[in-house]
Amino acid sequence: MNIPENLKYTEEHEWVKIEDGTAVMGITDFAQKMLTDVVFVELPEVGKQVEKGKPFIVVESVKSVSDVFAVLSGEVMEVNETVADDPALVNQDPYGKGWLVKIKISSVGETDSLLTHDAYLKLCEGEENK
Amino acid sequence: MIEKEIKKTPLFETHKTMNAKIVDFSGWQMPVQYTTIIEEHLNTRNAGSLFDICHMGEIMVSGANAGSLLQYLLVGDVSSLAPGKIMYTFLCNEQGGTLDDLLIYMISDNEYMLVVNAGTTDTDLAWIMDHNRDDVKVQDISNKRGKLDLQGPVARKLLHKLCGNRIMELKRLRFIQTELFEKTVLISCSGYTGEDGFEIFCKLDEVIVLWDAILDAGSFVDVRPAGLGARNTLRLEAGYCLYGHELSGEITPVEASLGWAVSEVEDDYIGKKVLLKQKSVGTEKKLAAFEMVDRGIAREQCEIMCNGKRIGVVTSGSYSPTFRKPIGLCLIKSEFVKTGNNIDIIIREKLQRARIVKKPFYEYKG
Known part of the structure; x- marks a missing residue:
């Protein structure tokens, strides 16, 4: 299982990379493996205000429709148009070319509740053994 | 609350060892995919796939009056059958609503096999028994019979190698009784994928042996297992109805554009x-x-609009692995059913443009 050490995670299997008050986020390797073939990604509009924990992106496989939740509150600064054209990037490179959106963080305190690499690894192992 | 019985086919453990993702289908724990739906779908179109279809029901109807009972219950012309022939048909209620869609196999003058949907086997059986007027023997043999579907362009050659020349001549909707790996089986040229292919009926306790043997022999021509996920996208591209979606107690076969299968026989x-x-x-x-x-991607139950008015609903919708775009089937007001017509579909409260196209998306390749 690919879980980079330099990222933070959520219980909903999103990853986030925080730099200079902005958060780049996507779904984890575990999530893309569970979804299998991603065939459609519905991204929010740039400028949209999002609230931590609220659904704002939709990722679909052939059979399933899944919400992706905002990892932090803030404003959508940029969306990955390339992934909208080629949704398979979410499967091929979930932490790289398959990133979904960039958010300008509005409340810094929220980052405390994100999961560390170790905590997220534990969570995935627990789910795999279910 | 009544605890629902969880049903498994003899291959359940085999699927698990093959890393299949298991889902509930009409109360059955079935493999939805082993690798990915797209991969399994394309492998069926390009080479061949083996599907575990043991969950489907088989009902034997036999006796001197079996044919006349079935003619009374089924919408198709039972008299057009002959031993070794199959017909796609329906059980309907008085209002024409569809109780099930099924294949009827004529075994002999006095014996027929109905292959019915897993979720409707019990209600079909009760319906047939309720209308049995002449001591016709009606027997649910689903828990004794296994069924494997071998589908795809390599299926015929592979089965030819495994059970001889009769397979090469077997036409669509015909069946034979034969031997496969020394087991007595019934093989029909039929299927639910749009490809040339076969449905293999065997004893339930021989299904594991046959599954392993077919996959082993088929590995040289890229025959691999496929799950119900690919089965669904394959049938959707081929334009086949799925009970509970395109057909139901509220939808008649004529409404489902299956009027060709509604017979005009003299008998009631x-x-x-x-x-x-x-x-x-x-x-x-x-x-x-x-x-x-x-x-x-328009999914089932998305509403369909035209010029601001609601005209119907999506019955099945998915991404098409063959055509690499979202497709679907819908039940709409008849006047809008015209190839090329523009429609709008409401997906997550937003209107998305779509157009009516010719059915099927994928022509049968048999």
């Missing part, structure tokens, strides 16, 4: 009056195929 059958009237004067709603113009 349940639903005949309504169905023949629908066939001659038409129906208010009708099944149609659509493809998306915008990017969204």
Whole structure:
């Protein structure tokens, strides 16, 4: 299982990379493996205000429709148009070319509740053994 | 609350060891995919796939009056059958609503096998028993019979190698009894994928041996297992109805654009009056195929609009692995069923453009 050490995670299997008050986020390797073939990604509009924990992106496989939740509150600064054209990037490179959106963080305190690499690894192992 | 019985086919553990993702299907724990739906779908189109279809029901109807009972219950012309022939047909209620869609196999003058949907086996059986007037023997043999579907362009050659020349001549909707790996089986040229292919019926306790042997022999021509996920996208591209979606107690075969299968036989059958009237004067709603113009994937129950008015609903919708775009089937007001017509589909409260296209998306390749 690919879980980079330099990222933070959520219980909903999103990853986030925080730099200079902005958060780049996507779904984890575990999530893309569970979804299998991603065939459609519905991204929010740039400028949209999002609230931590609220659904704002939709990722679909052939059979399933899944919400992706905002990892932090803030404003959508940029969306990955390339992934909208080629949704398979979410499967091929979930932490790289398959990133979904960039958010300008509005409340810094929220980052405390994100999961560390170790905590997220534990969570995935627990789910795999279910 | 009544605890629902969880049913498994003999291959359940085999699927698990093959890393299949298991889902509930009509109370059955079934493999939805082993690798990915797209991979399994394309492998069926390009080479061949083996599907565990043991969950489907088989009902034997036998006796001197079996044929006349079935003619009364089924919408198709039972007299057009002959031993070794199969017909796609329906059990309907008095209003023409579809209780099930099924294949009827004529074994002999006095014996027929009905292959029915897993979720409707019990209600079909009860319906047939309720209408049994002449001591016809009606027997649910689902828990004794296994079924494997071998589908795809390599299927015929592979089965030819495994059970001889009779396979090469086997035409669509015909069956033979033969030997496969020294087991007595019934093999029909039929399927639910749009490809040339076969449905293999065996004893339930021989299904594991046959599964392993077919996959082993088929590995040289890329025959691999496929799950119900690919089965669904394959049948959708081929334009086949799925019970509970395109057909139900509220949808008649004529509305599902299956009027060709509604017979005009002299004998009376349940639903005949309504169905023949629908066939001659038409129906208010009708099944149609659509493809998306915008990017969204329209799923079942999404509402369909035209010029701001609601005209119907999506019955099945998915991404098409063959055509690499979202497609679907819908039940809409008949006047809108015209190839090229523009429609809008509401996906997550937004209107997305789509258009009516010719059905099927994928022509049968047998």
